[in-house]
Amino acid sequence: MTTPPDATADTPPDISSDARELRRFNRFWVNLICAQDYGRHLYSPFTHTEARVMYELARRQRVESTDLRVSLSLDAGYLSRLLSRFEDRLLITRTRSEEDRRRQRIMLTPLGWEAAGLLEEGSQEAAGTLLTDLSAADRARLLESMRAIRVLLGKDTEDLADAGTPRLTLRTSRPGDLGWMVERNAALYAAEYGFDLSYEALVARIVAEYAEDFDPQWDRTWIAELGGERVGAVMCVRDGLPGVARLRLLLVEPSARGHGVGRQLVDSCVEFAREAGYGEMVLWTNSILDAARGIYQRAGFELVSESAHHSFGQDLVGQDWRLTL
Template sequence: MTVQDVRAFNRFYTNVIDALDYSRRLYAPYTLTESRVLYELAHSPHTDVADLRAELSLDAGYLSRILNRFERDGLVERVPSPRDPRRRRITLTARGRETADLLGERSGQAVGALLSKVPAADRSRLAEAMRTIREILSDPRPPRAEDVVLREPGPGDLGWIVQRNAALYAAEYGWNADYEGLVARIVADFAGDHDPHLERVWIAESEGRPVGCVMCVRDEVPGAARLRLLLVEPDARGLGIGDRLVGAVVDFARGVGYREVVLWTNDVLTAARRIYQRHGFVLVAEKPHRSFGRDLVGQDWRLDLRATPE
């Protein structure tokens, strides 16, 4: 890639933005930068001026002028920060939140109109290309717990589950392609035939990137749900994501009427086993076996959902 390649893409994307008429119509009477400040305030309800300036990389004088205008328009209030009285905290007023919601609605409508021209078959490719550009050009920053959301899988996510399970377990435990085959069959069975009322997959996402997953499916034993394929990316560990994923399975299983949740794991997966224990799972059986190119000790764990939760 050359400088000219990047400049050519910039010219193309600028034309796309101009087509949406962001600067003249979409955010009127505010500029694109002013609208971005409103967006940040709407999504960060307890923001100090210094934090806002750092987040948006804005000149202090420029940001001050924007906030002065917002204050005159009745959109924001500035009060001493409870963390440090020398700092100023910015909060949206009711009018400010209405304005931010209106601008967000306009933006969504404009982007929706643009995407309506993209064939459905190409939208996943477009989304993946956008994620790739963001990941490559963004400053490397580990995920933060507050940025992680749990969501349902979208196009490509089930394939990601197979790929990341295979790659991580090969790298961390030396498991061979037999494990990838097992994960592929589990995922294919879910994709081909599952009851959305009784079976679910959760993807943990941080800033547009999957960082974890788990699955809840019906077990062969009537009334039992089976937890499968719990995974958290290495750079996202330590944030409580695995705990949230297991909690999502337990809450879902209890909510739809399962009597118990069962799972099978191996004793080498110590971090996962600690999570299961915290949620009340009990080890009921273990047995040595040779799988995935390694000598392992398989373990069966069970959680009785009829017991009163702690």
């Protein structure tokens, strides 16, 4: 019997060779990453799965156990045992969700944030070693191919909240972030309020003191990223008085305003100070910073004093705010 010319129209294409190439790439990538992870975990107290959980807890600030299980595709019993070990090591706290008392809300403790920061530094360094010997053109080609894989084979949940919308994430500081904070504070305040070089000098001193005296139990810096780009920052530092934390250098890029960046940065700062054991948090700002003052008020800060001063080339009214934790 003769086959009609169009009989193959509905026949699926033979993808066996493509599937073999995909499996070949998968084996290559798994071996490459496993070799890196093996070297890293020789010096780490965390297994690969534990490190994944720590990363999610740091990336999402606070998360419910059910959401964590689904996002990481983990068995409920296994995750529960893992979280119990984290709790025994004082890395996390678990509380009942305010919305649903049957669900657990998980947050990193100050010790957990320190561990997450070290894991992030190790992962960043390991990833960097893969790119060191590549030219700029080859790196761009590689990264574009990786983006294509994420887009074609699944939703890129880390970069997109939904289709076409940049995802806002908060993380602790990495090398280079403090210098970026000095640069952006100086540039933005000069452009928007006419501040002179003395403001840049002040910010540089604040950042230098933070770096020199840094204690992970009491100090923390958060960087906000929108679609993978740095768009904001804030610091929590010791004030010098027992039990008092100071919020410093809140910054939100103009392009990111309206996305809740400032609110999330301040909320993270307050939560960290409370978990660290501070009794109150204070901050100093100027009356012209209307948007920032609104964020502070919504977070529960109260204005306690204000006074006129001439600083940074401008006549200003300084304000002291306080929040009981």
